[in-house]
Amino acid sequence: MRKIALKIAYIGTRFYGFQRQPDLPTVEGELISALQEAGLIEDPKDARFQAAGRTDKGVHSLGNVVTFFTPYDVHVNQINDILPRDIKVLASASVYYGFKVRYPLKRYYRYILFDDDLDLEFMNLAASKFEGTHDFTNFSKRIERNPIRKIESVKIREDDDYYIIDVVGESFLWQMVRKMVKVIADVGKGEIEAEKVDELLNPKERIYIEPMPPENLILIGLEYGVKIKFKEDDYAISSFKSMLEEEFLEYKRASIVRKVMRDTLITFK
Numbered sequence: 001m002r003k004i005a006l007k008i009a010y011i012g013t014r015f016y017g018f019q020r021q022p023d024l025p026t027v028e029g030e031l032i033s034a035l036q037e038a039g040l041i042e043d044p045k046d047a048r049f050q051a052a053g054r055t056d057k058g059v060h061s062l063g064n065v066v067t068f069f070t071p072y073d074v075h076v077n078q079i080n081d082i083l084p085r086d087i088k089v090l091a092s093a094s095v096y097y098g099f100k101v102r103y104p105l106k107r108y109y110r111y112i113l114f115d116d117d118l119d120l121e122f123m124n125l126a127a128s129k130f131e132g133t134h135d136f137t138n139f140s141k142r143i144e145r146n147p148i149r150k151i152e153s154v155k156i157r158e159d160d161d162y163y164i165i166d167v168v169g170e171s172f173l174w175q176m177v178r179k180m181v182k183v184i185a186d187v188g189k190g191e192i193e194a195e196k197v198d199e200l201l202n203p204k205e206r207i208y209i210e211p212m213p214p215e216n217l218i219l220i221g222l223e224y225g226v227k228i229k230f231k232e233d234d235y236a237i238s239s240f241k242s243m244l245e246e247e248f249l250e251y252k253r254a255s256i257v258r259k260v261m262r263d264t265l266i267t268f269k
Contacts, residue, residue: 001071003099006031006079007091007230008064009240011247013215014086017057018064027055027087031066034082040070052101052222056175058214063090063108063221065228067101076233088240091230104222106152106168111181112216113163118188120158126187127154127165129197130180138200138207139180140173147173154180166220178211185212 008031016024020032028051032044041047047068055061076089083089130151137147151169158164165184167177183200186192200207 001069003067003069003095003097004074005065005067005093005095005099005101005228005230006074006076006089007232008066009062009088009090010060010064011086011244012055012058012060015057017059018051018053018055018061027061027064028066030083030087034079035068037082038078040072040074040079041068044068050101052104053107053219055219056214056217059217059219060215061219064219065101065104065222067095067099076236080233080236080239085243088236088243089233090236090240091232093228093230095228096226099224099226099228104224105170106223107170107172108220108222109167109172109177110218110220111165111167111177111212112218113165113181113185113212114161114216115163115185115188116161118163118185119190120156120163120188122190122194123156123163123184123188126184126194126197127156129194129201130154130167134201135203136173136176136201137203138209139176141175141211144173149173149176154184156184175211178214178217179209181212182209 008027010027012018012027014025015027018027020026020029032041032049035041035044035047035049041049047070049066049068052065053061055064074092076092079089131153133148133150135147136149137144140147149169149171151167153166153168155166156163165181167180183192183197187194187196200209
């Protein structure tokens with residue numbers, strides 16, 4: 001019996017999050033079904049199937065990690081042939097029995113923020129206030145038993161007509177990253193002062209923060225205290241990259257059609 005780790009990429013658009021839910025499409029549900037069909041596991045509980053990140057509905061990933069026990073050899077492309085095209089196993093590794101996939105040292109998230117004329121200097125000031133250990137009660141969807149979290153870094157850069165916000169931390173509450181981005185964006189718009197972050201992180205009362213949309217959030221990867229010798233599958237990576245390029249071209253063409261329709265509606269008499 002061996003313990004196997006798989007690095008998983010997926011487009012979260014059509015899934016109701018990672019974690020299995022009755023009668024709803026989820027990433028975990030598809031993965032377990034594929035592993036069962038491939039004959040690698042029978043019951044996920046018996047195989048001690050676990051995942052590092054339970055991403056929300058609509059959130060994407062380039063490096064989530066799952067583990068399970070199996071007596072069989074694991075072939076990445078055998079699993080990928082069963083999975084839908086918007087989920088791909090990118091790499092596999094054998095790990096020691098005591099490896100705990102749910103507890104990485106760092107989680108790397110990236111949010112793509114589409115907005116115009118934001119003040120990058122003020123945004124960076126607000127972002128810096130999240131770094132360190134704070135009470136993130138106001139940045140979770142629910143009441144948490146332990147809302148204290150440590151954020152290693154929040155970095156922002158401007159790229160063409162959007163902003164890339166990279167957030168690195170050990171662990172995150174439900175909707176925490178998206179609520180952080182909302183506050184940073186509001187500071188960039190001048191709707192609130194950067195000092196408001198200090199108030200939100202030292203809550204005397206619970207304040208509701210509307211989270212940013214989930215479809216712009218990507219779980220980039222995870223870092224563990226031990227070195228995992230992932231064997232990347234070049235074909236799987238190339239296949240997933242091709243799928244992303246195809247979808248990008250499809251959306252680009254659809255966007256151009258809508259732009260032409262909009263412009264024609266305005267100009268045609």
